[in-house]
Amino acid sequence: MPRHHASDLAHRLGEHAEAVCRHYLSNGRRQGNYWTVGDVHNAPGRSMFVRLRPSPKGRPGKWTDAATGQHGDLLDVIRESLGLVDFKDVADEARAFLAMPLPEPDPRLSRAKSVPVPTGSPEASRRLFAMSQPILGTVVETYLRGRGITTLHGTGTLRFHPRCFYRPDDDGPTETWPAMIAAVTDLDGRFTGAHRTWLAPDGTGKAPVDTPRRAMGDLLGHAVRFGVPRNVMAAGEGIETTLSLRCAMPDMAMAAALSAAHLAAILFPPTLRRLYVIRDNDPAGDGARDTLIERAVEAGIEAIVLSPTMEDFNEDLCHLGLDALRASIADQLMRRDRFRYLTRAA
Structure with missing residues (x-):
């Protein structure tokens, strides 16, 4: 890919730096104008700093690992966190992410995450997706590979939730199972719903529940x-x-x-x-x-x-x-x- 195309992708990712970090560096957290995490591979910790806002010191999306001296941009974050090798795969993943809904976080919601939303609503779907993590290295990857599906680059619309609530149809007690969470979006990339596939804990199949697949939100016309x-x-x-x-x-x-x-x-x-x-x-x-x-x-x-x-x-x-x-x-x-x-x- 020509360098100017890479720079354009990095710039566009930088415009949504916090959303990128929440998606690919989910073990970190925001501290002021930075996202802190253990390293570019998404390890827990605080030695890596990703700039979230422009400043005289640099553009959003630029990062430095104080422990190793490594530095880079958000394309490097995507490559390293997902273990990608070919730049084409990195660019495809970045484009897929940019096609997803990228809402700017509402500071009021960050201070009051318990604000209730209607069950099954698009906002409830968005929150569920935001609480999930990338699928590589999880039981979602195990499940998909067990179904013969090995082409997993560009699947940013799929995520993994380790303990997703499942409510039986017969009003039985609520259970928790690992789940594959899929983002449902409209043609403009706005989040309209989510789809859940509950899985066995080892990813060898679906969870042993009556309806292991359920959708929520506004689905008609979307995908x-x-x-x-x-x-x-x-x-x-x-x-x-x-x-x-x-x-x-x-x-x-x-x-x-x-x-x-x-x-x-x-x-x-x-x-x-x-x-x-x-x-x-x-x-x-x-x-x-x-x-x-x-x-x-x-x-x-x-x-x-x-x-x-x-x-x-x-x-x-x-x-x-x-x-x-x-x-x-x-x-x-x-x-x-x-x-x-x-x-x-x-």
Whole structure:
């Protein structure tokens, strides 16, 4: 990436320095105009200082580790905290983060975090997401890799909560389980809701509860987003199904609408010219496909269906493997997209 592009990304991240620190350096805390943490790998402690506000001494986002003498910007924070190697992955993660809602913290809320909000509201969803942490090195990563999903860069819309409340449908006692928390956003990146997947403590599967997946907030038209859509994107129902296809085409922007009904109603980015509809092999999936295609055509958007060999693309990935998944979708893609997205990923 040209240096000026890197500088632009670092500058944009610096405009939201505290949000970046809360996301990637979650073991730290704010102290005046600085975020303090143990080191750039997010260890607990106070030897690393990240500037949060501009001053004569430097721009926001610049950091120094007093113990080691290391210093850098927020791109370095993303790289080191997530263990990324290629700068392309760092830039993709930064762009994905910048596409998420980045509210400036309200000082009144920081002094009174117990201010109640309606259960299930967008604000409750935002707070839940803010209390969670990046997924790498957690049981969320274990769970996703167990489902064959190994392409995890650019998944800043997913986070991990170690003790997420679960209320049984039968009014039984409230339980706590580890959970994957997904941010639901609108086309402008504003937070509208969250999706929870409760997991077993070791990440080997879902938690043994009646409804291990639940959404909250305002979902209609919105989605869990991976990448920034321009003229081409793919949209599906489930997070794992969408992430499975993303393993084959990591450079294509994708969105998970969370259900068949919500997939049918997903809103289109203004720049979109071609939409790939990620289909599940079930009657509800067929109905969502037909409705979404009709809406896309009316909006002047080319709509193309991607169909799995088995029940969904996660089953294809788990049981047939990544190479077979790529082969199965190759003939379903437009030729230009096959070269642009699939060949590059191979």
